[in-house]
Amino acid sequence: LAKTTQPISMDSYEGQEVNITCSHxxxxxxxxxxxxxxxxxxxxxxxxxxxxTKVTNEVASLFIPADxxxxxxxxxxxxxxxxxxxxxxxxxxxKLSFGAGTTVTVRA
Amino acid sequence: GAGVSQSPRYKVAKRGQDVALxxxxxxxxxxxxxxxxxxxxxxxxxxxFQNEAQLDKSGLPSDRxxxxxxxxxxxxxKIQRTQQEDSAVYLCASSLETSFSPDTQYFGPGxxxxxx
Numbered sequence: 470l471a472k473t474t475q476p477i478s479m480d481s482y483e484g485q486e487v488n489i490t491c492s493h494x495x496x497x498x499x500x501x502x503x504x505x506x507x508x509x510x511x512x513x514x515x516x517x518x519x520x521x522t523k524v525t526n527e528v529a530s531l532f533i534p535a536d537x538x539x540x541x542x543x544x545x546x547x548x549x550x551x552x553x554x555x556x557x558x559x560x561x562x563x564k565l566s567f568g569a570g571t572t573v574t575v576r577a
Numbered sequence: 578g579a580g581v582s583q584s585p586r587y588k589v590a591k592r593g594q595d596v597a598l599x600x601x602x603x604x605x606x607x608x609x610x611x612x613x614x615x616x617x618x619x620x621x622x623x624x625x626f627q628n629e630a631q632l633d634k635s636g637l638p639s640d641r642x643x644x645x646x647x648x649x650x651x652x653x654x655k656i657q658r659t660q661q662e663d664s665a666v667y668l669c670a671s672s673l674e675t676s677f678s679p680d681t682q683y684f685g686p687g688x689x690x691x692x693x
Binding site: 501503510511512513514515518554556558560561562563564565566567568569570 | 581608610612617618619620621622625633636668669670672679680681682683684685686687
């Protein structure tokens with residue numbers, strides 16, 4: 470499984486855009502990049518998944534450069550309710566490997 | 578619709594006791610997963626079922642851990658002779674697809690196990 474590196478924590482303010490970059494230098498050809506979000510006392514929740522270039526949904530955008538050795542999750546105009554742990558996962562099968570994640574704290 | 582549910586939400590056990598944790602996946606989901614999450618860490622994979630077949634149990638930490646899904650829906654994770662290091666949140670997830678791909682997994686709220 471490809472190892473990922475992401476910041477331990479990030480602070481932001483309401484209304485700002487939050488960008489979390491994840492490094493995955495050893496990503497394999499058949500690996501996808503997936504992001505999950507976890508609130509306290511809840512299970513993780515799928516946010517977005519991509520293979521290359523850019524993916525956007527109603528919640529976030531995922532930017533993946535051509536070499537795929539990193540990816541950036543972008544959360545537009547965050548609110549207090551976006552305070553959570555965000556996990557970057559890289560893999561090609563069902564066995565999700567979470568790592569420690571990035572704790573994002575949004576302040577008023 | 579109903580999501581993944583787990584029971585109990587909290588369990589306190591004395592060291593050496595056996596515990597059973599239940600997972601009700603989303604109806605119709607073929608795949609079911611168990612994860613263990615220690616405090617301050619991300620979830621770690623324990624085991625995977627496709628219908629009633631346990632296809633991967635490589636993450637189970639010891640032979641004290643046993644999981645089953647006899648009818649291909651509800652699953653039970655059993656821990657025998659609990660130890661303090663078993664204290665963690667146990668998460669269950671399910672997904673629709675049967676293929677070995679990074680399909681979206683839907684997680685339950687977890688069961689927090691505390692072993693005294």
